[in-house]
Amino acid sequence: MELYVLFGTFTFLLLIGTPVAFCLGVSSFATIAYLGLPPVVVFQRLNSGVSVFALMAIPFFIYAGDLMVRGDIARRLVALAGGFVGHLRGGLGQVNVLSSVMFGGVSGSAAADASAVGGLMVPQMKERGYDTDYAVNITVVSSIIALLLPPSHNMIIYSIAAGGKISIADLFTAGIIPGFLLAGLLMLAAWWMAVRKGYPTQPFQGVRMLGTLFVSAAPGLILVAIIFGGVRSGIFTASESSNIAVVYALLVTFFVYRSLSWHDFIEATFAAVRTTAMVLMVIGCAAAFGWLLAYTRVPASMVALLQGVSDNPIIILLLLNLVLLILGTFMDMSPLIVITTPIFLPVATAFGVDPVHFGVILILNLGIGLCTPPVGAVLFVGCAVGRIPVWDAVRTIWPFYGAAFATLMLVTYIPALSLWLPSLFR
Numbered sequence: 001m002e003l004y005v006l007f008g009t010f011t012f013l014l015l016i017g018t019p020v021a022f023c024l025g026v027s028s029f030a031t032i033a034y035l036g037l038p039p040v041v042v043f044q045r046l047n048s049g050v051s052v053f054a055l056m057a058i059p060f061f062i063y064a065g066d067l068m069v070r071g072d073i074a075r076r077l078v079a080l081a082g083g084f085v086g087h088l089r090g091g092l093g094q095v096n097v098l099s100s101v102m103f104g105g106v107s108g109s110a111a112a113d114a115s116a117v118g119g120l121m122v123p124q125m126k127e128r129g130y131d132t133d134y135a136v137n138i139t140v141v142s143s144i145i146a147l148l149l150p151p152s153h154n155m156i157i158y159s160i161a162a163g164g165k166i167s168i169a170d171l172f173t174a175g176i177i178p179g180f181l182l183a184g185l186l187m188l189a190a191w192w193m194a195v196r197k198g199y200p201t202q203p204f205q206g207v208r209m210l211g212t213l214f215v216s217a218a219p220g221l222i223l224v225a226i227i228f229g230g231v232r233s234g235i236f237t238a239s240e241s242s243n244i245a246v247v248y249a250l251l252v253t254f255f256v257y258r259s260l261s262w263h264d265f266i267e268a269t270f271a272a273v274r275t276t277a278m279v280l281m282v283i284g285c286a287a288a289f290g291w292l293l294a295y296t297r298v299p300a301s302m303v304a305l306l307q308g309v310s311d312n313p314i315i316i317l318l319l320l321n322l323v324l325l326i327l328g329t330f331m332d333m334s335p336l337i338v339i340t341t342p343i344f345l346p347v348a349t350a351f352g353v354d355p356v357h358f359g360v361i362l363i364l365n366l367g368i369g370l371c372t373p374p375v376g377a378v379l380f381v382g383c384a385v386g387r388i389p390v391w392d393a394v395r396t397i398w399p400f401y402g403a404a405f406a407t408l409m410l411v412t413y414i415p416a417l418s419l420w421l422p423s424l425f426r
Contacts, residue, residue, distance in 0.1 A: 002296055006031040006289075020335050021278070024285035031292050042288045049287020049338075050280050055160060057168075058153045058279060060242030063272035064223075064249045065112050068103075070264040071253025073220040074116040077102040080210075080217040085187075087204040092125045093134070093190035097142045101183050102221065104146030108153055110370055110378045113143035118385040130199055132388050133396045140382035140393070141400035142186050144367035147333075148175035148360065150228045151245065156238060157283065157334055158359045161290070161341035166355050168238045169231045170422040174356050177421055178364065178411045185403035193399055219252045279334055286338035293342055306347055313351040317412050320344055321365060328369015332377060336366050353415075360411055360418040368404050371397070 010027035014020070029042050068074070081098035088094045099117045104110075118139040125135035147154055150172035159166045193199075205213075227245055230236045236244065253260035260268075306316055324344070327336055340362065348358040370378040373390055383390050411417050 002031055002035055002292075005034045006292055006296070010289075014330070020332055021281040021285045024282070024289045024335060024339075028285065028288040028292055041291075045288035045291045046284040049284040049290075055156070055280065055283070056239040057151075057156050057237075057242040059272060059276035060239075060246050061108055061151045061153050062275050062279075063268065064151075064242065064245035065109055066268040066271050066275075067246070067249040067253055067260065067265075068220065068223075069112055069116045070260060070268050071249065072257050072259035073217075073253070074099075074103055075120055076213075076217040076257075077220055078117060078120050080213045082202075083205050083210040083213045087201055089191055089194045089199070089201055091200075091202050092121065092128060092130060093138050093194055093199070094187050096121045096125070096135075096138045097145075097183050097186045097190060100139075100142040100145045101149070101179070102217070104143075104149045104179070108146055108149070108151040110143040110146050110367060111381055113146040114139055114378050114381045115385065117143070118382055122382075122386045126386075128200060131197070131396075132386050133393050134193060134197070134199075136382045136386035136388060136393045137397040137400050138186070138190055139385070140371050140379050141397070141404055142183070143378050143382070144364075144370060144404070145179050145183055145186075147363050147367040148179035148182065150175070150224070150231070151238075151242065152363070153279075154333060154337060154363055154366075155359065157337045158341060158362060160283075161338045162345055162355060162359070166359065167422075169234075169425070170356050171359050172228060172231060172238075173422040173425060174360050174418040175363065177417050178360055178407065181410065181417065182364075182404065182407040185407055186400060189399045189403040219256050223248055223252075282332075282335045283338055286335045290338055290342045293339070313353070314413070316347070316351050317353070317361075320348065321361070321408065321412060324362065324365035325368060328366045329372045329376070331369075333366045333370060336369075337362065354419055356422060357415045357418045361408070364404075364408050364411060368401070368408065371401070371404070 006027055009030045010023050013023040013026060025042070025046070028045075029039060032039055032042055078095065078099045081102060082091070082095045085091060085094040085098050096117065099121065100113050103117055104113050118136070122132070122135045122139060126132055146152065152172070152175060155171040155175065156168055159168050159171060223245060226248060227241050230241050230244065231238050306319065309319070310316060324340065327340065344362070345355060345358060349355060370376055373379065373394060379390060379393065383393050386393070
């Protein structure tokens with residue numbers, strides 16, 4: 001009965017439009033009251049959920065990404081991407097994807113990627129004859145590449161939700177090949193649609209111009225090397241690297257590019273504080289919710305249920321993917337990571353799936369959810385940038401969904417795509 005109270009209260013509050021953090025907190029409190037446990041347990045679990053040192057990395061990575069967005073980094077990365085692939089068929093679509101790869105390695109946020117890259121690319125694409133829905137769709141789906149590349153703060157949340165026993169450095173490394181694979185398939189889909197619609201190309205700018213663009217964008221790209229190289233080599237932790245990222249972002253935008261005004265600095269600071277407060281509130285309330293799931297033995301029951309359905313890992317992984325994809329369409333990513341990890345990670349490991357591999361599967365699944373209605377946050381950002389209704393975009397987004405689903409299936413059933421690169425550093 002306690003599960004009916006927990007999930008029933010949560011679902012009801014979600015359906016009437018209550019913010020997710022309050023849905024999690026109130027449903028946890030209601031269940032604790034039903035079980036007759038002291039109400040203070042909710043606050044203890046909330047406090048323990050956010051009192052994790054590794055979470056210090058999240059606000060600083062968010063801050064560094066916001067500084068880069070406001071400090072002209074995105075425009076320089078887009079220009080560099082244009083120099084590399086702008087001459088291909090439907091070149092601006094290819095530029096959009098490659099820009100997401102470059103900027104994703106700086107921001108680690110899909111929403112920031114869709115806002116920054118979309119704000120630059122969508123108007124250009126519309127001016128040059130590209131359909132608005134095409135421009136928005138490629139922007140939206142390519143933005144989830146940022147979730148797989150370091151410094152993805154969602155990887156940090158997954159590590160903490162899994163008990164803090166999974167190496168953040170391994171997770172950062174595991175997402176690189178899947179991220180590049182997703183980029184490649186999206187570029188293929190963009191090329192195919194460009195050929196069908198007869199979208200234009202632009203002339204190659206030449207090797208010399210490419211070199212100039214690279215030098216201009218190099219300070220932003222160096223940040224990626226600092227974050228990944230430092231964490232992977234063990235020189236500093238993820239939390240320490242996030243602080244270094246902020247200092248480096250300030251130095252580059254203030255003294256190298258001289259593009260960050262005092263007003264932009266204040267706005268970036270307040271934006272990072274607001275985002276951090278929201279994320280940590282969700283994580284804390286989700287920790288209380290997750291504790292109740294463990295207390296009521298939901299993970300063990302889920303393992304037993306799926307073992308009764310099938311003992312074939314292929315079928316189990318397919319079922320997990322379907323469940324995660326459905327959940328991702330109704331909830332935001334951070335709370336889902338904290339809620340679903342304690343439930344589905346034991347299931348995955350019981351069928352021989354490596355926790356690092358499952359982390360990449362989970363992040364990619366929920367990333368696709370960010371691009372799907374009715375609660376696709378990144379989809380809404382992209383449509384706001386392109387100024388088109390959501391359903392106008394969804395009608396023609398299927399080729400890009402197809403690329404994302406193909407990547408998900410490859411990553412799910414070829415573990416080496418996620419595990420080979422981390423194994424080189426052990």
